[in-house]
Amino acid sequence: MRRLFGVLLAAVVLFAVVSSGCISPGGGEKVTVTFLSTQLNPPEERAFVQDELLKGFTDETGIEVNFVPISYTDMVTRLEGEMQTGKVTIDLIGDLHGGMDYMASKGWLEDLGGMPKLEGRTFINTFERYAHIRGQKVYIPWMSATYVMVVNKEAFKYLPEGLTEEDVMKGTDKWTYDALLQWAKNLKEAKGQPELGFPAGPKGLFVRFLHGYIYPSYTGYQAKEFDSPEAVEMWNYLKELWPYVHPSSTTWDAMADPLLKGEVLIAWDHTARIKNAIETKPDQFVVVPVPRGPKGRGFIVVLAGLAIPKGAPHKDQAWKLIDYLTKPETQVKVLEKVGFFPTVEEASGKLPEGPLKILAKGVQAQASTQDALVVMIPNLGDKGGQFKEYYKQAFERIVLNNEDPATVTKEIKPDLIKLFEEVGVPVP
Amino acid sequence: MERRSLVPYLLILPAFLYLLFFVGYPLVQALYLAFTQNGAFSLEVWRRTFSDYYFWSAFKYTILLAGVIVPTQVALAVVLALLMNRVFKGKDAALYALIIPLTISDVAAGLIWYSMLSPYGFINKLLMNLGVISQPLYFFGYEYRMREFFAIVIAELWRSTAIVFVIILAGLQMISKEYIEAAEVFGANYWTRLRRIVLPLLKPSIQSALIIRTLFAMQIFGIVWILAGRDIPVLAGEGYYQLTEIKDAGVASVYALVIAALSILLGALYIKFLRAEYLEVGE
Numbered sequence: 001m002r003r004l005f006g007v008l009l010a011a012v013v014l015f016a017v018v019s020s021g022c023i024s025p026g027g028g029e030k031v032t033v034t035f036l037s038t039q040l041n042p043p044e045e046r047a048f049v050q051d052e053l054l055k056g057f058t059d060e061t062g063i064e065v066n067f068v069p070i071s072y073t074d075m076v077t078r079l080e081g082e083m084q085t086g087k088v089t090i091d092l093i094g095d096l097h098g099g100m101d102y103m104a105s106k107g108w109l110e111d112l113g114g115m116p117k118l119e120g121r122t123f124i125n126t127f128e129r130y131a132h133i134r135g136q137k138v139y140i141p142w143m144s145a146t147y148v149m150v151v152n153k154e155a156f157k158y159l160p161e162g163l164t165e166e167d168v169m170k171g172t173d174k175w176t177y178d179a180l181l182q183w184a185k186n187l188k189e190a191k192g193q194p195e196l197g198f199p200a201g202p203k204g205l206f207v208r209f210l211h212g213y214i215y216p217s218y219t220g221y222q223a224k225e226f227d228s229p230e231a232v233e234m235w236n237y238l239k240e241l242w243p244y245v246h247p248s249s250t251t252w253d254a255m256a257d258p259l260l261k262g263e264v265l266i267a268w269d270h271t272a273r274i275k276n277a278i279e280t281k282p283d284q285f286v287v288v289p290v291p292r293g294p295k296g297r298g299f300i301v302v303l304a305g306l307a308i309p310k311g312a313p314h315k316d317q318a319w320k321l322i323d324y325l326t327k328p329e330t331q332v333k334v335l336e337k338v339g340f341f342p343t344v345e346e347a348s349g350k351l352p353e354g355p356l357k358i359l360a361k362g363v364q365a366q367a368s369t370q371d372a373l374v375v376m377i378p379n380l381g382d383k384g385g386q387f388k389e390y391y392k393q394a395f396e397r398i399v400l401n402n403e404d405p406a407t408v409t410k411e412i413k414p415d416l417i418k419l420f421e422e423v424g425v426p427v428p
Numbered sequence: 429m430e431r432r433s434l435v436p437y438l439l440i441l442p443a444f445l446y447l448l449f450f451v452g453y454p455l456v457q458a459l460y461l462a463f464t465q466n467g468a469f470s471l472e473v474w475r476r477t478f479s480d481y482y483f484w485s486a487f488k489y490t491i492l493l494a495g496v497i498v499p500t501q502v503a504l505a506v507v508l509a510l511l512m513n514r515v516f517k518g519k520d521a522a523l524y525a526l527i528i529p530l531t532i533s534d535v536a537a538g539l540i541w542y543s544m545l546s547p548y549g550f551i552n553k554l555l556m557n558l559g560v561i562s563q564p565l566y567f568f569g570y571e572y573r574m575r576e577f578f579a580i581v582i583a584e585l586w587r588s589t590a591i592v593f594v595i596i597l598a599g600l601q602m603i604s605k606e607y608i609e610a611a612e613v614f615g616a617n618y619w620t621r622l623r624r625i626v627l628p629l630l631k632p633s634i635q636s637a638l639i640i641r642t643l644f645a646m647q648i649f650g651i652v653w654i655l656a657g658r659d660i661p662v663l664a665g666e667g668y669y670q671l672t673e674i675k676d677a678g679v680a681s682v683y684a685l686v687i688a689a690l691s692i693l694l695g696a697l698y699i700k701f702l703r704a705e706y707l708e709v710g711e
Contacts, residue, residue, distance in 0.1 A: 192563060202657040247568075247570070248568045250568075250658075261548055383675075385675045388673070389674050397481075
């Protein structure tokens, strides 16, 4: 009996010593920052984050990071639960602008205005402005992405009269949707087949072009003026343009392949989806701003930020991680590996010559056009798919099936607006 | 005594549990998703599905594809089986070649045909080199839906005729030579033997092949998705699209239930109209 008691006692003492961390290997207390992210979730990106990006941080600071890739819905559910019970375990959140806006509106995020200054970097002005919501600094701009046009240099031989290569490269006033139409016409006449392409397949992002590029360029809004006369004019323009668009467009999900195969000479797509073409043949392609419409040059900026939830257990360490992730060197690494663009100005000076520079230059040219009409993807959560569906349907009915644009847009608009009302998001 | 009567139930229990878990539970879930709105009984999801822009054209194309593919496939398989039922040199090699597509998934088959039929693919290059055409022929794109339809039919025939062929060949080999020899003795020529003896005796095999193929045709998806995307909507494709892109699990369930209902209906029709003759033949 006494022996058993002795063993038990020894076990309890041992347990207490180990669990108190007194004899943990590194000596000092190990901190693990929990980092939830809706970005960089695909397996190969995840591997890069865990094996390279965060390892660099741990080597530098000794702080471990538990990177948790998660969907937006799951993240919101978890954060809401933690906020309600008061037991916060999340230290850092990486999400898109829209998600940050929502979480901030719920009062879940720390105001980062009072945190120490991040040295040696200047955040791009537009991004910095978006990161301030309702008078609070809600997040630190982390990564950005956008959709641009890629031009095979061969196409410049067929520019319409009055439009120069320089106009297109810089995005001047002359680089309009009408000029694009004329250019596409010239190309078809010269080549015998349409040379302009869009990713309008089932998984393609063409719908972003509709609601984030051409709609705002013609109407000034994404959804608000869905059935306005300007919108009808826009649809008629698309109808006129479509014969000069490569017919396989409705089956393409990404434009890198068609560009590389020479099936098209001009294409519009997400930067990540054309990156491969530019990397493979950097001498052949240039990235240019999109054309402008009567109301300006509408384009989408996808902006991801980093935020700290209220009551985060390791706030200071999370800030250190933010500091690391927004350093120009780190941002360049992210661009090289996963194709997300930096949010700090200094990063562009650190880019090596070559394909990435071509891409970054195009993106920057687009962002700094005078008539830029920056558009954010509306944050509709689960309804985002339905939102896209309405634009796709309008496109199929009007452009492909030749229905009357005024009738179709009038029919779809109430459903579209209802979507925003259901979610409680202002109509953009 | 009582213990012994439990044995059959115990033996069937694993299968029953399996079905309950992997078939019953999802089915109940699908029914729940399709018939409720915010937790209460509602037909709203069905209304949403039937008013969906793509529903009726998906329904139409699914039936149309099955209507074109299945009969062609069965006819083709019967002809092939009759040819392969003879003894000739290189028969084994020919058999292997015929069955190879069976080992390829529908998505892979779709990709193979997509690259062959693409504007810069094998077929266009061949036709251009032969001087038949000067510009590549487009098989894909909304304006060419007829050609996309044709490409799907070709790819699907290539891929899944083999399964019908195997079933029919097996049936053919079970037909006793004696019937045929007897017919020959009485002076029946090849066509008469085929019509009066071989085909009637082959009916059970044809029936199984038809049922299997028709049911699979209701779920046609991978090949269509690869070759035509949503230019040619089909029921299974729309169900998938609703779930993954639009994130409407309710409507996706309705699509699944519609496919299930169609399959049950067609299966029942086949059994009703084909079984009677099968019994006569067996007697």
